[in-house]
Amino acid sequence: MTIDDVAKELNISKTTVSRAISGKGRISESTRSKVLAYIKEHNFKPSLIAKGLAEKRTYNIAVVWPADYDYVDLPFFQSCVMGMSKAAAEQDTDILICMVKGNDIGELDRIVENHKVDGVILTRTLINDAPADYLLSQNFPFVAIGSTEDKRTITVDNDHYEACRELTSILALRKVGRIALLGGNTNHIITRTRYRGYIDGLKNAGIEPDEDIVYFDVDSEPRMARILAELKKKEIGCAICMDDMICELFLTCTRKEGISIPKDMRVASFYDSRVLTNANPSITALHFEDRHLGQRAADMLLRLINGESVENEVLSDYEVILKESTK
């Protein structure tokens, strides 16, 4: 069934049917409701491909999936995509996956050149983000989850600065001793953002930050073991892990060393992932509503595609959840 069939059946022109469905152009209310009733009764869905050809749209948006095994925060990504999917579906739009390895643009150029999508969503942007640079150079609509250094980029993210500041100062006020920071990949913008929050959180609590107890690129067990030795020597009372993977490493190493938590040392983490939820003792962590984040990102991108004006957004969908590990 096509709009021609509908038109013939109702003795009107296909133009009128098209207008009734899209809501654009002049049409009488009576004709319009007649058409809508008919297509609803017959469960007619106009072809999005034909619509797309005429409008030069695909009704698809891509999400860039960072395809490095050891690097992606899968639960975060899943939640985000769930949110995007929900928001997009409301406008008949779907999510297409674009695998990208490292800081290469991978399949992105094929997807853009073939015009397979109307826009792109980037997650967890890097300092020099190749996909972002590419999309900017092509003047292709996109929204980045996580801030970027280019002012032209539309971004949305949770307030990681504020979240980390809050967590840090809460811990500081609890008198947990010296607070070390165990950070992730310094190429991630988010790593620096959280770092700033940590610094200011300490300052708010009247503590002078000490660069000697801040570590980045904590990505392996041997490295964590070495750091842990230093923490012991420096008589650190509490460690803030910048993500759940780092926290896992921390827990593994403390267990091996026979360090008891929270008796000997305390620990808090970003993200209360499944692994941490099951941990013993339970882990103090920041909980984020990543789903909502994805939803916002998709909403913003769709508005961008529709030519509406879009402002950067900073969300506060997080919560500090205090558990045993910082008691």
Next chain:
Amino acid sequence: MTIDDVAKELNISKTTVSRAISGKGRISESTRSKVLAYIKEHNFKPSLIAKGLAEKRTYNIAVVWPADYDYVDLPFFQSCVMGMSKAAAEQDTDILICMVKGNDIGELDRIVENHKVDGVILTRTLINDAPADYLLSQNFPFVAIGSTEDKRTITVDNDHYEACRELTSILALRKVGRIALLGGNTNHIITRTRYRGYIDGLKNAGIEPDEDIVYFDVDSEPRMARILAELKKKEIGCAICMDDMICELFLTCTRKEGISIPKDMRVASFYDSRVLTNANPSITALHFEDRHLGQRAADMLLRLINGESVENEVLSDYEVILKESTK
């Protein structure tokens, strides 16, 4: 730039250009190479939307993403999708995400009715799989990763029966004592398949299976704790965990109980996921090449869409990796 522009520039008809690109229809080798050279030089990509409208295709396939938090094996899913993405890209086809919750068909009907994709890939099929039933009823092309009960379905999967049989008999021959099975969700077909492998693995080693030491739906720490108590009472020498999540639970509980591995009890797992890779002691596990699995699935689906004949496939992309936990 369109094929009309190319045609005009080369003083030939758009038909000829179309034929040169697609390779269909009669065309001289000289004209063909002339056209191909021109479009290559000018980096011309014919519109897939227009092509799609004419051919009634979208050059997209959907992968159903089971959107239950606690249920999806994310690393498995990621690897699969990476493989699919790679195989599909070679035919200008992309992967679209279709979120589905539980055994509901979710967004699937919208995607099918709107003809957003040419076919669907299902992962980890259930006993009564709503998406599979729906797609069959709509006569819509799809491939299932994991077997189904409906003979009309095209399936591909690793040989989980054989893998589990092999693992079980290897362990049995190592004289690890009585071998218990800790299984997952009984709604998953794969759970039953592995179970059969376990039974036959024991028989091959001359051991009579004992239903009393087979557990299913091991999905929480309390349940695991109860099971562990039984295993101790029954003097079990080794546990086979049907997936990495169950193995994690097992490790957590044994640690709490002060059970030493492999001294007091041995353990082996399906999947050598990141979490297990870091475990201490290292865990004996089955390693699967999920990426290749996804690649095969996408290949098969594309052939199905192209009207070629497709046979079910059973892959043997796995390896038993023996580590300390079964020494």
Next chain:
DNA sequence: CATAGATAGACAACCGGTTGCACAAGCGCA
């Protein structure tokens, strides 16, 4: 040398929508 058959390419219809423009009917107002 005439003719049949093969081959290369062009024409035009088609896929299923959108949209600029033309036109007729209905209305208010002088």
Next chain:
DNA sequence: TGCGCTTGTGCAACCGGTTGTCTATCTATG
């Protein structure tokens, strides 16, 4: 009553490809 303006609808071109059918040219054959 006549005029201009608004409103509702239709026509046909267009988006950018594919493909069935037809023609012109070339080759092989008796």
